[in-house]
Amino acid sequence: MQPFKTLTSLAAPLDRTNVDTDQIIPKQFLKRIERTGYGDFLFFDWRQTPDGKPVADFVLNDPRYAGAHILIAGKNFGCGSSREHAAWALSDFGFRCVIAPTFADIFFSNAGKNGILLVKLGEEEVGILLSNAQTIPGYKLTVSLEDQTLTDGQGFSAKFEVDPFRKFCLLEGLDDIGLTLRHATELDTYEAQHDEAVWLKAK
Amino acid sequence: MSNTPKTLFEKVWEQHVVVEPKGEPTILYIDLQLVHEVTSPQAFEGLRLAGRPVRRPDRTIATIDHNVPTTIEGRLHILDQIAAKQIATLRQNCADFGVELYDVDSPNQGIVHVIGPELGITKPGMTIVCGDSHTSTHGAFGALAFGIGTSEVEHVMATQTLPQSKPKTFRIAVEGELPLGVTAKDIILAIIGKIGTDGATGYVIEYAGSAIRSLSIEGRMTVCNMSIEAGARAGMIAPDEKTFAYLKGRRFAPQGAAWDKAVEEWNKLPTDEGAKFDREMVIDAAQLVPYVSWGTNPGMVAPVTATIPDPAKTDNELDRKSLERALEYMDIHAGTPLTEIAIDRVFIGSCTNGRIEDLRAAAKIVAGHKVSSHVSAMVVPGSQLVKEQAEQEGLDTIFKDAGFDWREPGCSMCLGMNPDILSPGERCASTSNRNFEGRQGRGGRTHLVSPEMAAAAAIAGHFVDIRTWEVNEEVTA
Ligand code: SF4
Numbered sequence: 001m002q003p004f005k006t007l008t009s010l011a012a013p014l015d016r017t018n019v020d021t022d023q024i025i026p027k028q029f030l031k032r033i034e035r036t037g038y039g040d041f042l043f044f045d046w047r048q049t050p051d052g053k054p055v056a057d058f059v060l061n062d063p064r065y066a067g068a069h070i071l072i073a074g075k076n077f078g079c080g081s082s083r084e085h086a087a088w089a090l091s092d093f094g095f096r097c098v099i100a101p102t103f104a105d106i107f108f109s110n111a112g113k114n115g116i117l118l119v120k121l122g123e124e125e126v127g128i129l130l131s132n133a134q135t136i137p138g139y140k141l142t143v144s145l146e147d148q149t150l151t152d153g154q155g156f157s158a159k160f161e162v163d164p165f166r167k168f169c170l171l172e173g174l175d176d177i178g179l180t181l182r183h184a185t186e187l188d189t190y191e192a193q194h195d196e197a198v199w200l201k202a203k
Numbered sequence: 204m205s206n207t208p209k210t211l212f213e214k215v216w217e218q219h220v221v222v223e224p225k226g227e228p229t230i231l232y233i234d235l236q237l238v239h240e241v242t243s244p245q246a247f248e249g250l251r252l253a254g255r256p257v258r259r260p261d262r263t264i265a266t267i268d269h270n271v272p273t274t275i276e277g278r279l280h281i282l283d284q285i286a287a288k289q290i291a292t293l294r295q296n297c298a299d300f301g302v303e304l305y306d307v308d309s310p311n312q313g314i315v316h317v318i319g320p321e322l323g324i325t326k327p328g329m330t331i332v333c334g335d336s337h338t339s340t341h342g343a344f345g346a347l348a349f350g351i352g353t354s355e356v357e358h359v360m361a362t363q364t365l366p367q368s369k370p371k372t373f374r375i376a377v378e379g380e381l382p383l384g385v386t387a388k389d390i391i392l393a394i395i396g397k398i399g400t401d402g403a404t405g406y407v408i409e410y411a412g413s414a415i416r417s418l419s420i421e422g423r424m425t426v427c428n429m430s431i432e433a434g435a436r437a438g439m440i441a442p443d444e445k446t447f448a449y450l451k452g453r454r455f456a457p458q459g460a461a462w463d464k465a466v467e468e469w470n471k472l473p474t475d476e477g478a479k480f481d482r483e484m485v486i487d488a489a490q491l492v493p494y495v496s497w498g499t500n501p502g503m504v505a506p507v508t509a510t511i512p513d514p515a516k517t518d519n520e521l522d523r524k525s526l527e528r529a530l531e532y533m534d535i536h537a538g539t540p541l542t543e544i545a546i547d548r549v550f551i552g553s554c555t556n557g558r559i560e561d562l563r564a565a566a567k568i569v570a571g572h573k574v575s576s577h578v579s580a581m582v583v584p585g586s587q588l589v590k591e592q593a594e595q596e597g598l599d600t601i602f603k604d605a606g607f608d609w610r611e612p613g614c615s616m617c618l619g620m621n622p623d624i625l626s627p628g629e630r631c632a633s634t635s636n637r638n639f640e641g642r643q644g645r646g647g648r649t650h651l652v653s654p655e656m657a658a659a660a661a662i663a664g665h666f667v668d669i670r671t672w673e674v675n676e677e678v679t680a
Contacts, residue, residue, distance in 0.1 A: 035353075
């Protein structure tokens with residue numbers, strides 16, 4: 001996983017709430033067996049008309065936001081299906097950070113596993129950022145995971161919370177399986193004992 | 204050990220703590236991982252690259268449900284080459300890693316959340332995961348069951364554990380008697396409508412109260428299934444005599460002395476008197492009605508007797524925009540009565556409402572009627588076993604006589620990753636769980652309802668208040 005430290009980038013405003021993973025990556029692209037190459041399909045139904053033309057007023061088709069690595073969105077971002085393809089698509093498209101008032105649980109962990117930093121801010125602050133990104137040409141944000149701060153160099157500055165362990169993993173770009181296997185001995189002991197509970201056997 | 208009263212969730216959680224490293228998430232042991240073709244290929248590939256085996260093939264079970272066509276001909280020759288490849292990949296992966304697979308030709312194939320319970324694989328007190336958000340279904344047995352992403356699928360395959368931060372607990376008690384015509388589906392739609400699609404984010408819900416206890420196991424699964432639609436990590440219901448009666452004798456349920464021991468252990472699981480929840484809510488069952496979703500997320504629901512709400516009455520700008528967008532997408536207008544909305548398609552099936560009891564309930568409504576001339580309707584049993592049982596009971600005949608399509612098991616039109624999809628602009632009464640834009644096919648419009656409401660809508664051609672429906676008892680008998 002690519003480590004996340006600081007990032008300064010254009011920020012794209014997606015002023016919608018409850019953006020679900022069916023929108024982030026529609027199901028027809030879930031049939032692939034690869035982990036890469038989903039960026040082209042990000043927000044597919046919102047980006048393209050059924051006959052394949054770009055939807056002019058969709059934010060990611062606006063040349064102003066080309067190359068943005070930060071996405072700003074309304075509350076409950078990433079709700080719905082557990083598809084990690086949503087995180088793969090965001091990251092493949094170039095997003096490394098999403099800012100929203102709240103995120104859905106499964107998406108939250110999927111994003112972490114793919115080096116995407118999710119920044120939770122109050123609805124009011126997100127509202128300000130959305131409107132700044134819409135109105136100020138070339139609007140950029142700097143996010144520092146180390147300091148847990150978000151600034152725009154024009155007076156906006158906010159602190160955000162992040163779970164210390166998640167922060168550590170993101171900063172170091174750590175693979176979870178390796179981390180868990182540090183506890184292999186405890187796991188073996190636990191498992192041997194747990195297997196005696198026949199009422200918890202699968203088969 | 205202290206004698207502090209504990210919740211069902213806490214008991215299951217504590218029994219599965221492998222280690223609690225300081226400053227890190229708890230490493231939680233996973234008793235069972237269910238696998239399907241869509242969210243597993245990259246996980247198996249990860250194992251392969253790292254040279255890791257599946258740690259516990261005996262705690263891993265796979266089936267094919269999402270992509271598979273629901274006609275016999277379609278299953279024999281899958282035209283979609285990408286889907287066919289994904290299915291072939293699962294077969295190869297299961298063979299390579301020693302995982303048992305209920306393939307398309309197996310009498311046990313079906314939607315992953317339908318087969319776990321019906322085979323007796325799902326048991327009270329277990330921790331269960333699957334790369335699928337509706338894993339919460341299994342919570343109906345008093346298991347802690349939740350959906351995970353593909354990296355986590357790989358993690359569980361490799362270690363049979365998951366690092367997890369402890370969620371908060373939320374008790375929703377539904378008390379009293381459900382009015383006639385009001386189903387488990389209506390209970391959960393009412394809850395989501397009330398608390399919103401993010402109302403339970405960060406929580407595990409325990410559904411309790413007399414109305415929940417009076418539900419069948421199938422009904423409890425319907426409720427737990429849609430916990431994720433309220434944002435919850437999982438939904439759980441305490442196991443009781445009904446749970447044990449459902450499990451007893453099923454293929455992978457414990458037998459003989461092991462059964463008695465199991466029941467003894469399972470009986471310790473229900474929440475203790477006086478246990479504390481982080482949040483509580485009580486719902487009066489008598490106030491519940493049949494619901495219909497009108498918008499593009501499952502929180503946008505209303506009683507069947509209501510009219511489409513007016514976005515202008517919402518203060519928050521982002522919320523108003525979402526409402527306006529939803530009405531536009533759904534092509535409906537504020538003030539229209541729900542019962543005046545005409546539909547084109549009906550889908551009865553999915554892991555929410557594709558079990559035998561759902562088919563019985565729908566058949567009861569359908570018996571002796573014909574599907575409206577402008578509606579195309581289908582019934583897709585949740586599994587091979589459900590299909591077989593339904594056919595033994597003659598339900599297939601009732602549906603077919605009325606003009607319904609009777610299909611082979613799978614996810615079908617719940618998500619349209621297979622040939623069953625809505626065409627742009629088509630409006631569907633669906634017993635599934637998500638009405639997101641394009642969920643059932645690009646441009647398709649989904650209204651979530653109970654099986655009874657879907658059946659009645661198929662016949663009337665528009666939504667009807669099921670409480671006014673006259674059941675044709677003679678035909679059903
Ligand atoms: S029936 Fe629908 S919700 Fe259930 S597992 Fe299949 S696609 Fe998912």
